[in-house]
Amino acid sequence: MGTKTQKKKTPLNFYRHSEVLQIGKDLLGQTLFTRFDGKLTGGMIIETESYMGAEDKACHAYGNRKTQRTRVMFENGGVAYVYLCYGIHHLFNIVTHKAGIPHAILVRAISPTHGIETMLKRRKKTKLSPSLTNGPGTVTQALGIHTRHSGVSLISDQIWLEKGLEINPDHILCSPRIGVAYAEEHALLPWRFHLADRHKNWFENNSSIT
């Protein structure tokens, strides 16, 4: 199964041969897919945050802190890192760089494109609105991603990416990351990336974003 999407999957070298800030931007416009229980869901990535491993105080792997939870960040790029936040929310990250370098990128928002009925059901909603997938916790709930998926390969048939829109760099906004005030001098680094005029295009024809 999946022969049609198979060849379109974003390849592992995409995650391993660029720098985490660049990949954070390059993820914008790509489509993130999941297929659980035969249900395909997906959406275009419109907001990310990069976490630069050992040197980044906001990163779980700061100082090469290696625990059962962060272990997956040290794997070769192209796997999922999913952890629980505030005891409630499962947050999905993409591990990048080579094995031993714990870089990762948090996916903060997507614009729903595939399996919207399924996502509405998972979110216990009846109507399409921005809140379906406009935050890191809502994205994972809509896509069915759980901490049990931490470590899953991004060329698997469960979670993967596909190339989407080419984004004009002028349309990428950079700002400080959310909720990392504790990271001291690293708290204000502009490592959050999102598409300009995203609200205008949220559920509309995405081709107008380029």
Next chain:
DNA sequence: TTCCCGATTTACT
């Protein structure tokens, strides 16, 4: 083993 607290969301007022 205990304790503190957070890459947040939602439901209120």
Next chain:
DNA sequence: GTAAATCGGGAAA
């Protein structure tokens, strides 16, 4: 706008 909900990770003991 403000606050409650909720629980696993990590550090200390």
